Amino acid sequence: MFPDKFEYYAPKSIEEAAKFLNGHEDAKILAGGQSLIPLLKLRFTSVPEIVDIGRIRGLDEIKLRGNTLEIGAMARTGEIADNVSIRGKFPVLSEAAGHIADPLIRNMGTIGGDLCHGDPANDFPAVMLALDAEFEISSADRKRTVKAEDFFLDTFATALEPGEILTKIKIQDTGSSGRYMKYKKYAGDFSILGIAVNLLLDGKEVKKCGIGLTNCGATALKAKEAEKFLEGKEISDENIAKAAELLLKVADFMDDDNGSVKFKEKLLKYLFVKAVKGIGGVHK
Ligand SMILES: Cc1cc2nc3c(=O)[nH]c(=O)nc-3n(C[C@H](O)[C@H](O)[C@H](O)COP(=O)(O)OP(=O)(O)OC[C@H]3O[C@@H](n4cnc5c(N)ncnc54)[C@H](O)[C@@H]3O)c2cc1C
Structure with a gap:
């Protein structure tokens, strides 16, 4: 399907783009178009103006x-x-x-x-x-x-x-390191679940911990309790398992075509353990 009609605007600077957007409240920014264009083509949405920021120099640095x-x-x-x-x-x-x-x-x-x-x-x-x-x-x-x-x-x-x-x-850059674990059905798919774990380590001790969750609720989630729990602790199977349990407090799963709540809880814990154990320097 073709998108509904729209005006196309291609500013050369952020200032120009911002000025245009100021007078056109319903205009949409176009970046790579990989989410917006399908929505327009399927007519899930239509917009009066598109502001293509792809020609602004330096914005991809x-x-x-x-x-x-x-x-x-x-x-x-x-x-x-x-x-x-x-x-x-x-x-x-x-x-x-x-x-x-x-x-x-x-x-x-x-x-x-x-x-x-x-x-x-x-x-x-x-x-x-x-x-x-x-x-x-x-x-x-x-x-x-x-x-x-x-x-x-x-x-x-x-x-x-x-x-x-x-x-x-x-x-x-704090000298930390991390892993991203993603579980999907087929190559190229969106995440059924994903988890980003980033650790600043001093030997086996966690100085700073960052954990973000993909597709575990209405939006991306920061697992603050699990982060706090791991900080100041040694990386051990017991501490990793306790932190994994804390992830479930922030996750807000639903049964759906991707699996039951129980399956997703197990999967999240599994991916977390795999991520932590895969971070450079944790397991020697
Ligand atoms: C088949 C398929 C599979 C995909 N799989 C994945 C996947 O596994 N993981 C994943 O993360 N993504 C996936 N995507 C989405 C892909 O990463 C998109 O590129 C991304 O969601 C949108 O980036 P874009 O540059 O294409 O933005 P666009 O489609 O151009 O814009 C998306 C939205 O963001 C707004 N926007 C864009 N840039 C700005 C800006 N600088 N300031 C303010 N608003 C802005 C737009 O107005 C629009 O509302 C997939 C897409 C497709 C089509």
């Missing part, structure tokens, strides 16, 4: 500035999966990127679009929660920074207000 990784909102999923700095310093992020959809979609889809879409089955949000990322947001009259944990509000609902554009993702 990935840079390590000192101890801060900066990722432009238009950075493609495939580039994030392949980026050498990200692989070395934030393996949980490159691993998740490599599990998203298939190479065609990874070549087009962007990290900004994946985060702003607000789909609880998207993989990047959980990683951002585990890495305590911060998001830079611009609009016509202000710039603000929002923590990942304050960004994901509900299914397809984020902290973005009308007229706002996510411009940059910032992540601190």
Whole structure:
């Protein structure tokens, strides 16, 4: 099916895009189009104007500035999966990127679009929660920074207000390491469940712990109790098992075509143990 008619606008700068969005409340930003275009083509939604931010220079940059990784909102999923700095310093992020959809979609889809879409089955949000990322947001009259944990509000609902554009993702390099575990039915599928675990270790002791959950509720979830429990503790089978139980307190599962609540609880615990034990330096 063809989408309903819309006006197409391709600004050259964030300022130009923000100015346009300010006067056009119902306009939609187009990034990689991998979520928005199917919705338009199936006529699940229609919009009067599309603002294509794909021609704004520099918005796809990935840079390590000192101890801060900066990722432009238009950075493609495939580039994030392949980026050498990200692989070395934030393996949980490159691993998740490599599990998203298939190479065609990874070549087009962007990290900004994946985060702003607000789909609880998207993989990047959980990683951002585990890495305590911060998001830079611009609009016509202000710039603000929002923590990942304050960004994901509900299914397809984020902290973005009308007229706002996510411009940059910032992540601190603390010397931590992590894994992303995803369970899906077929290659290229969305997660039935996913979990991002990021640990800063001192020998066997956990100094800092970040855990984000994919598709375990209405939105991506930060497993704060399990994080707090592991901090200051040694990595042991007993502590991992106790933290795994705490994950179930935050998860909000339903029986559906992907499986029963019981199955999902078991799966989440299994993926968590696998992630923790797979983090570099934990098991020698
Ligand atoms: C078959 C298929 C399988 C997929 N599998 C997965 C998967 O396994 N895991 C996964 O995570 N994703 C998956 N996706 C989704 C994919 O990652 C999309 O690329 C992503 O959800 C949206 O990114 P995009 O750049 O294409 O954004 P778009 O589709 O262009 O936009 C998505 C939404 O975000 C808004 N938006 C985009 N950028 C910004 C911005 N900078 N500021 C404010 N708002 C913005 C748009 O207005 C729109 O509402 C899949 C998609 C398909 C079609």
